[in-house]
Amino acid sequence: MQEYSFMTIEEIFLLQDALKKNKKQIYKFISFGLLLVIIVAFVPHYFLSRRLSEEEINDSLFSYRNTWFWIWLSSFVVALIFALIKVTDVRYFTIKKDLTKLEKGQIQVPLEMVYQGNNEEQTSFIVKQEGVKKSKRLFYWMRGRMDEFKAGQDVEIIYGRYSRVILSINRL
Incomplete structure (x- = not known):
């Protein structure tokens, strides 16, 4: 959980x-x-x-x-x-719901895929969580390109619970 x-x-x-x-x-x-x-x-x-x-x-x-x-x-x-x-x-x-509930989550996982989207104004990360019903999850970095992160790196992600918008991401 x-x-x-x-x-x-x-x-x-x-x-x-x-x-x-x-x-x-x-x-x-x-x-x-x-x-x-x-x-x-x-x-x-x-x-x-x-x-x-x-x-x-x-x-x-x-x-x-x-x-x-x-x-x-x-x-x-x-x-x-x-x-x-x-x-x-x-x-x-979902962002509006996050701003109502004000809950954030934190996970430490390896990145499976990183791609740029939305005219390179957004970076999306697919991570694979072990032991979770939906093992692959998509997280969104809404503040531009993130070129320094590559697939296979272990990261710590702090995100909005419902929107999965990344608030903070750090390499481990």
Whole structure:
């Protein structure tokens, strides 16, 4: 069983900074989705208006006046936003939970894999824990590249309990 302790004020500020970065990322995705809606809604209508009559355009599936078009487009944009969030490892809701519960964990494990993600603004570490149900776990360093850590090194990681955002990492 993992032991958890309470976070220090400095660690709380680190998590708040990670939360701000995640919030910016979510706003970018929502802005991208809204821009996509505008483009997809009005560009086809413009091209259809050059070739078809107004009545034929309104009957078309590509018309922004068609209810099914909006249902399809909304579903697509929502799925796209959630896919972007999943692919870029946005940890917004779990970081908020960490800031509510204020619990941190500490482990000493070997690194199995290290990779850069999210436009090299984040480093992710996969570790293998012996004797744990989910033996491979993913931890997130939200403050840029970490080139000095390599697979196979033994490290001590202090992390947010729910988000697994790394608050401190040291080689052993």
